[in-house]
Amino acid sequence: MIWCSDLPTTNSLRDLPTFTTDGIHAGCWTRRRSTTAQEKPYLTAKAEEPRYYYYCSWDNSKKKLQLNLYDMEKQEENVCSPDTVLEDYLTNLESETDSSKASTSDLEAPKHPKPSSRWAEFLQLFKTKSKRHLAILHPLKMSERFSSKEITLVPDPILDSTISLNYFKPQWKNFNLSDLQTATNNFSLEYQIGKGGYAEVFRGSLRDGQLVAIKQLTRGSTEEKTEDFLSELGIMAHVNHPNTAKLIGYGVEGGFFLILELSPHGSLASMLHSSKEKLKWNIRYKIALGTAKGLLYLHEGCQRRIIHRDIKAANVLLTEDFEPQICDFGLAKWLPKQWTHLTVAKFEGTFGYLAPEFLMHGIVDEKTDVFAYGVLLLELITGRRALDHSQQSLVMWAKPQLKNNRIKELVDPSLADEYDPVAMNLMILAAFLCLQESSIQRPQMSQVLQLLRGSCGSIDLVGNGRKLSHWKRYYEELFHAENKNLTRG
Ligand SMILES: Nc1ncnc2c1ncn2[C@@H]1O[C@H](COP(=O)(O)OP(=O)(O)OP(=O)(O)O)[C@@H](O)[C@H]1O
Numbered sequence: 001m002i003w004c005s006d007l008p009t010t011n012s013l014r015d016l017p018t019f020t021t022d023g024i025h026a027g028c029w030t031r032r033r034s035t036t037a038q039e040k041p042y043l044t045a046k047a048e049e050p051r052y053y054y055y056c057s058w059d060n061s062k063k064k065l066q067l068n069l070y071d072m073e074k075q076e077e078n079v080c081s082p083d084t085v086l087e088d089y090l091t092n093l094e095s096e097t098d099s100s101k102a103s104t105s106d107l108e109a110p111k112h113p114k115p116s117s118r119w120a121e122f123l124q125l126f127k128t129k130s131k132r133h134l135a136i137l138h139p140l141k142m143s144e145r146f147s148s149k150e151i152t153l154v155p156d157p158i159l160d161s162t163i164s165l166n167y168f169k170p171q172w173k174n175f176n177l178s179d180l181q182t183a184t185n186n187f188s189l190e191y192q193i194g195k196g197g198y199a200e201v202f203r204g205s206l207r208d209g210q211l212v213a214i215k216q217l218t219r220g221s222t223e224e225k226t227e228d229f230l231s232e233l234g235i236m237a238h239v240n241h242p243n244t245a246k247l248i249g250y251g252v253e254g255g256f257f258l259i260l261e262l263s264p265h266g267s268l269a270s271m272l273h274s275s276k277e278k279l280k281w282n283i284r285y286k287i288a289l290g291t292a293k294g295l296l297y298l299h300e301g302c303q304r305r306i307i308h309r310d311i312k313a314a315n316v317l318l319t320e321d322f323e324p325q326i327c328d329f330g331l332a333k334w335l336p337k338q339w340t341h342l343t344v345a346k347f348e349g350t351f352g353y354l355a356p357e358f359l360m361h362g363i364v365d366e367k368t369d370v371f372a373y374g375v376l377l378l379e380l381i382t383g384r385r386a387l388d389h390s391q392q393s394l395v396m397w398a399k400p401q402l403k404n405n406r407i408k409e410l411v412d413p414s415l416a417d418e419y420d421p422v423a424m425n426l427m428i429l430a431a432f433l434c435l436q437e438s439s440i441q442r443p444q445m446s447q448v449l450q451l452l453r454g455s456c457g458s459i460d461l462v463g464n465g466r467k468l469s470h471w472k473r474y475y476e477e478l479f480h481a482e483n484k485n486l487t488r489g
Pocket residue numbers: 193194195196197198199200201213215245260261262263264266267270310314315317327328330
């Protein structure tokens with residue numbers, strides 16, 4: 001799949017977008033119908049100026065993909081990308097697919113039976129390409145191939161020394177249905193370990209003994225499932241951090257499957273709310289820190305700016321030694337660097353974790369994740385659910401306690417006195433700041449991490465027993481000063 005970033009707002013060749021390949025861009029790529037019988041559009045991208053759209057199509061006569069610009073105002077389309085830009089890639093792809101007639105024909109319309117949708121066509125590529133072909137889609141590999149002048153990959157700045165760009169991901173495996181059936185005893189119920197709104201998750205054991213979690217998408221029509229699958233896969237292609245879930249492979253036979261490393265302790269939600277054994281304080285603190293690192297990586301550390309949009313206890317998995325891993329990238333969005341936020345019309349996410357600006361205006365940016373992270377901190381502190389059985393919100397319950405510094409009322413009774421009071425106060429302070437109504441007043445994840453670690457004077461502050469509102473003023477000033485110095489990209 002091909003996508004462009006830093007989209008220009010004109011169709012001048014001088015302003016050609018930077019090309020790279022990333023699997024699927026979930027943020028601003030959108031779907032578009034084919035205009036001629038020859039064209040087989042893939043994904044389109046919306047330029048910053050809403051008037052223009054980009055899309056890739058297959059030119060059957062030239063046997064290559066081309067990038068097109070669609071001018072909404074003039075209602076006309078131009079091929080604005082020089083053919084050579086994509087030629088290299090396609091030539092390579094073709095030469096590799098030539099050996100397999102079946103795969104080549106996937107790109108040649110309309111020889112094979114008409115697929116039900118464009119998505120199905122794209123999916124065919126996944127079905128027929130071997131692991132090797134998927135590796136071709138890897139960003140680093142692509143940058144090597146796209147050595148022509150027009151193509152430059154500009155990595156995001158690394159904002160935290162603990163964050164590293166890691167392009168060297170192991171290749172994913174394409175599992176066929178029988179592999180997955182064998183691994184899960186034919187998807188029997190006793191192997192089911194999770195069920196969300198979009199998917200069912202099964203524990204499985206691969207032939208080599210590796211334990212995996214197999215996520216089968218279940219919600220919506222085939223087209224919707226395909227779209228969700230490609231979107232999640234596209235995001236996961238980029239994500240590689242100790243605090244994000246690890247993808248091993250995928251399957252597109254008999255359904256849509258993502259195969260992940262199995263997290264032996266399941267999700268934080270199950271450990272916190274359903275397990276008889278209560279989570280100890282040091283583990284809760286470790287989970288708070290690790291999740292913050294994972295979220296900071298998504299926001300600032302990986303190649304693209306990613307907003308997760310569904311941070312919650314059920315989407316934090318726990319490894320053997322309780323290292324948290326953020327999972328479920330089904331709603332995640334890529335945000336171009338220049339955009340302040342994204343406005344979405346579709347109401348998605350989980351009640352109890354949604355930031356006020358999203359509920360009211362559909363606004364999505366890093367701070368909507370920060371709010372959800374604040375709710376997750378509250379769950380760790382109190383041991384309560386984000387929404388209890390009578391749908392009462394934890395945030396609503398906790399706000400007066402936070403405001404009036406009623407720390408004892410907040411802390412999970414099951415912890416008794418077995419917690420570090422300084423670390424607990426730091427976590428309460430972080431939760432209080434993350435849950436500010438105004439997104440501007442919420443800290444960035446880098447600031448949350450500093451705070452939790454006790455830097456920036458936070459450790460001295462929490463020791464003096466002052467009200468949270470006093471800390472808030474102090475941090476507002478501190479964050480304000482820091483934000484002024486921070487320049488994005
Ligand atoms: N790698 C894994 N290891 C262990 N358990 C897992 C794994 N992945 C998912 N699960 C379990 O399955 C549940 C559902 O997974 P996931 O959140 O990916 O599904 P979903 O349908 O997208 O959920 P949602 O409705 O929140 O969008 C998780 O909460 C977790 O309990």
